Amino acid sequence: MISLRSCILRPRPATSPRRLFTFVLLLAAVAPCLHAASAPEWLRSAARAPLPAYPPDTNAVVLLEQHDSTVKENGETVVVYRRAVKILRKEVRDEAEFGATFDNEAKLKYIRAWSIGADGKEAEWKDKDFVETSPYSGELYSDERMKMIHVPGGEPGAVVGFEYERRERPYLLDINWHFQENIPVRESRYSLQLPAGWEFKSYWVHYQPAAPTSDGGNHFTWQLHDIPPIEVEPNMQHWNAVAGRMAVAYFGSSQVASLKSWPEISHWYYNLTRASRETTPEISQKARELTAGKKSLVEIVESLGAFVQRDVRYVAIEIGIGGYQPHPAASIFRNRYGDCKDKATLLNTMLHDVGIEASYLLVHTSRGVVDPEAPSSYFNHVITAVELPAALDAHKLQSVVKAKDGWRYLLFDPTDTYTQAGELPVHLQDSYGLLVREQGGELIHLPLLRPEANELRRTATLKLQPDGTLSGEVREARSGEGASFGREAFSSGEKDGTELVKFLDSQLKRSLSGFTVEKSSIENLAALDKDLIIQYNFSAQKYAKTAGDLLILRPRVMGAKGEDLGSKPRKYPVEFRAASHQSDVFDIELPPGYSVDELPRPVKLDVGFAEYSSKTEMKGSVLRYSRDYTIRQVLVPMDHMADLKRLMSGINADERSSVLLKHSN
Secondary structure, eight states, X not given: OOOOOOOSSOOOOSSOGGGTOOOHHHHHHSOOOOBXXXXXXXXXXXXXXXXXXXXXXXXXXXXXXXXXEEEOTTSOEEEEEEEEEEEOSSSOOGGGEEEEEEBTTEEEEEEEEEEEOTTSOEEEEOGGGSEEEXXXXXXXXESOEEEEEEOSOOOTTXXXXXXXXXXXXXXXXXXXXXXXXXXXXXXXXXXXXXXXXXXXEEEEESXXXXXXXXXXXXXXXXXXXXXXXXXXXXXXXXXXXXXXXXXXXXESSOSSEEOSSHHHHXXXXXXXXXGGGOOOHHHHHHHHHHHTTOOSHHHHHHHHHHHHHHHSEEOXXXXXXGGTSOOOXXXXXXXXXXXXXXXXXXXXXXXXXXXXXXXXXXXXXXXXXXXXXXXXXXXXXXXXXXXXXXXXXXXXXXXXXXXTTSOEEEEEOTTOTTOOXXXXXXXXXXXXXXXXXXXXXXXXXXXXXXXXXXXXXXXXXXXXXXXXXXXXXXXXXXXXXXXXXXXXXXXXXXXXXXXXXXXXXXXXXXXXXXXXXXXXXXXXXXXTTSOEEEEEEEEETTOSEEETTEEEEOSOOSOOOOOOOOSSOXXXXXXXXXXXXXXXXXXXXXXXXXXXXXXXXXXXXXXXXXXXXXEXXXXXXXXXXXXXXXXXXXXXXGGGHHHHHHHHHHHHHHHHOOEEEEEOO
């Protein structure tokens, strides 16, 4: 829903950022010069090593990925990165693409690439052969740059290699070693050289921990072999919510912040942002103007939040520490632009000016990525946590969390233009966020809103013709995610209805063929506190199939609820996008002289995490199909997969069921 291009906390990955950005068109337009030169011995050694048998659809295998980090007493770090990949199948482009980022605080000393062909011929590409570009696009200016290359000649049997050295001055002493990919990894190594007397803490995520070896001198090496690939499955969680990684925090005499625990990260960010939250007379005056006459805390948050959401454009400018530190509130207010952390800063400042305290909440926009057992700077978004008075009755507010000390907080996203106070964007629900406070910051579980907060109620009054044509009016009432998505999609085409026409065409063609939409309208497009109402009329030729004097009719006219879970055994849990409640009522007036031969049986399935029911009945000359579908939890663990398959099988069968209509001669 929200296109976020900046990160509040941007941990520089230990792995090559090769997979973060691809520039296929750009790289294809630039032909790197080939240099006849010898490949390094580490690449030749990796190429000679025997490989086990892999499935025939395996595109490539990582022979070696190696990260060597040497930390100096002042926190400065030298990183040497190496990667060797063997190509196994034709037309595999991205496995031969490599890149490295750099900025004012991270300088590339050198960067190289090589290839060893299936025939043994070697080639080399140097610094000047790489393409320099920005890793970002859109509403972001950053001093971060990237050097990229696509190594030519990646035919089956070829080995491509990549190496760089980068000198870094990090703002945070932590790193994430991402060792699992979508292709097999034969060997992955990470080494850490620390100054004398320094220590580290490591946290393993989604993988069996491995102890490091040490050759003395405060030097540690972790080594993994034969790491299986992550296979993409339908409805799986975000990649980083299932892939193995190791987070490492190291600390010593340096003044650079270390990240040993969630409270320490919270305390560091509180101090980093303290000066940004200073108010000005202009900010205070605007805050009082916007809240004049507002009596309740929610009304005040809504008013100030709407100003920040809509009057402050999303534009990110991140130079140096600006990737972490928000701009001063005065600058954000004056310029009327900023990124997520800037918007949260201005909102928190304005709330303070009217007597309401609020804190930052650091989150990730993909559910499950932040692991509560692995403290790190693994966040990419900031929202606001508003302190609620103890006497305030908050039972009607769903986006409320409670800290360990008993304080309650109302969560609000000032970047999301289409989500009102009391609600929470679905991609942030049932996840974790770090509450930033001077003392006692903590990781908090974000709530999963009730299904009733995210509803789709569809009703249709339709008429069937003897030739099978179905036509009539449909009304959809949407709340929660469906309403937010609709408001974002339709706002740009509000005057001419262009976006609504595109949406309806996309929605109807999943269930109907040969249809036309005759008229459509939207209500409450700007009223966030009301359901978004979509109404339209359609006509579908030959919807019911004719067979002599019979008509074969599918009573479930539109709206597929069943999920394709794939035919292979699953390895990962299934994730629904949101808890929701969805209902359909289709009233179909039958043509004169037709009657129902037999009605489908009612369906009722309750598997705990979800419930589905439907029935088809006659009411005079009207055939009514009604159903109700409730998703109560968003993550279905592997031990409930049999229940999920039973649920989906029942839904799919119900959606395909037909009614036979006979004509009375």
